[in-house]
Amino acid sequence: MEMTRRQFLKISGAVAATLAVIELGFDEKGAQAKSKEFKIAELKPTPTICPYCAVGCGILVYSKGDDVVYTEGDPDHPINEGSLCSKGTTVRQVYTSEKRITKPLYRAPGADKWEEVDWDFALDKVAKNIKETRDRTFIHKENGLTVNRTDSIAYLGGAALDNEECHLLQKLFRAGLGLTFIEHQARI
Amino acid sequence: METIKFVDVTKCDGCRACMVSCKNWNDLPSEIEEFHGSYQSHEKITANTWNVITFNEQERKDGGLDWLFRHSSCMHCVEASCEKACPEDAISHTKFDSVVIDYDKCVGCGYCVQACEFDAINLATYIDKNGKEFRKAQKCTQCTDRLEEGMQPACATACHTGAIVYGDKDDLLASAEERLAKVKERYPNANIYNPQGIKGTNTVYLLADKPSTYGLPENPKVALSQVVWKDYAQPIGKAMLGATTMAVIGSFIANSLNKKNESSEGEDHHE
Numbered sequence A: 001m002e003m004t005r006r007q008f009l010k011i012s013g014a015v016a017a018t019l020a021v022i023e024l025g026f027d028e029k030g031a032q033a034k035s036k037e038f039k040i041a042e043l044k045p046t047p048t049i050c051p052y053c054a055v056g057c058g059i060l061v062y063s064k065g066d067d068v069v070y071t072e073g074d075p076d077h078p079i080n081e082g083s084l085c086s087k088g089t090t091v092r093q094v095y096t097s098e099k100r101i102t103k104p105l106y107r108a109p110g111a112d113k114w115e116e117v118d119w120d121f122a123l124d125k126v127a128k129n130i131k132e133t134r135d136r137t138f139i140h141k142e143n144g145l146t147v148n149r150t151d152s153i154a155y156l157g158g159a160a161l162d163n164e165e166c167h168l169l170q171k172l173f174r175a176g177l178g179l180t181f182i183e184h185q186a187r188i
Numbered sequence B: 001m002e003t004i005k006f007v008d009v010t011k012c013d014g015c016r017a018c019m020v021s022c023k024n025w026n027d028l029p030s031e032i033e034e035f036h037g038s039y040q041s042h043e044k045i046t047a048n049t050w051n052v053i054t055f056n057e058q059e060r061k062d063g064g065l066d067w068l069f070r071h072s073s074c075m076h077c078v079e080a081s082c083e084k085a086c087p088e089d090a091i092s093h094t095k096f097d098s099v100v101i102d103y104d105k106c107v108g109c110g111y112c113v114q115a116c117e118f119d120a121i122n123l124a125t126y127i128d129k130n131g132k133e134f135r136k137a138q139k140c141t142q143c144t145d146r147l148e149e150g151m152q153p154a155c156a157t158a159c160h161t162g163a164i165v166y167g168d169k170d171d172l173l174a175s176a177e178e179r180l181a182k183v184k185e186r187y188p189n190a191n192i193y194n195p196q197g198i199k200g201t202n203t204v205y206l207l208a209d210k211p212s213t214y215g216l217p218e219n220p221k222v223a224l225s226q227v228v229w230k231d232y233a234q235p236i237g238k239a240m241l242g243a244t245t246m247a248v249i250g251s252f253i254a255n256s257l258n259k260k261n262e263s264s265e266g267e268d269h270h271e
Helices: A007-025 A092-096 A119-137 A162-179 B017-026 B082-085 B111-113 B144-148 B154-158 B169-183 B226-267
Strands: A045-049 A058-064 A067-073 A138-143 A145-157 A178-186 B003-008 B051-057 B064-074 B092-095 B099-101 B122-127 B133-138 B163-170 B191-193 B203-207
Touching: A007 B226, A067 A092, A067 B017, A067 B154, A119 A145, A145 A162, A162 A178, B003 B169, B017 B051, B017 B154, B082 B092, B082 B111, B082 B226, B099 B133, B154 B163, B163 B169, B169 B191, B169 B203
Parallel strands: A145 A178, B003 B203
Antiparallel strands: A045 A058, A058 A067, A138 A145, B003 B163, B051 B064, B092 B099, B122 B133, B191 B203
């Protein structure tokens, strides 16, 4: 096969181009495994306290707009130092779960289903029932002693309440309304 | 600095916070399973449950009972069977020595699932926007995305007893030996699980009993056929494919130029 100089240049150019395509196009190691996007990049965490048990672990909440993207134990919190239990870890679902109830529900006496009501109705109803029950069952004197109490209402507190909240609740329920059945979730 | 995850099962209290924190960080869906007759929540690691605490009831020689927990997840083997088995080179080691899957390259063939001796890698089924099913291999990434940002893996962060720690390899291996000497009295069969048949793992265990008690292979190895396949057959095959392609293209160009030359020879002779 005889070849002119121009042909030789053409062929060598084509071979070089083919090589380049093969080298670039079939480079297996070129695209290294890229891990997924860092999901809390540029998000500012908000510290909060776990709402579940009485330990009161610190939690960092990473939120984006209206969405809670991630929650994690707060490494700077003196109680848990970043760790969390399996329940506290799921705290994001309190906000994001489909099962979350966002409106007050009311089941009228004798009714067999719950209906959505507005907050004004719900709070008025609770207040009215407390007042009515207390007035109906209030005991002023017992065995000649002034007792000023009601046995018909009980109050249940939770572990996530802090000292100040507990103080106010005691004031309202024990001193104000005269309840004696005041309990705590952690003792039941 | 070489880093490892060290799991001291004698410190584990089986709270399962590592399981939940893994789901929380990686946004994995929950998988509700039937009651299997023990305290263990999931039977084994799945494509959406990357770590499971196994609960093992073991009778002691003195008649007592040991309740053995183990945080089981991908071992991140130094010589990883899954990596060798993958025909698409989708599985690789990162700079943290963790073994990760490139989801863009994974074709869901499942060879890695067959190859893994620890049952740590599984296929997840997804549905694309056209309603067609496709599969991708999924497993623990050792939170490589967190490591890149200087954070700890999610399971190590959540662990409140310090049973899972992530850090410098030499320091942790030294502390593992110290701890082993301490727990030997209570657990005479205690050992450090860092199998050398696969040149060690990037998740090292302090086990309270023999590896077989926990369902771990005593001496795992990468099968020879896989080594031959990955390290010899595949590169040679690829080189041959490249050479053939080049030869075909090269000869095609040379031929077509030659032909053009022959046909034009009769008409003008200006060369």
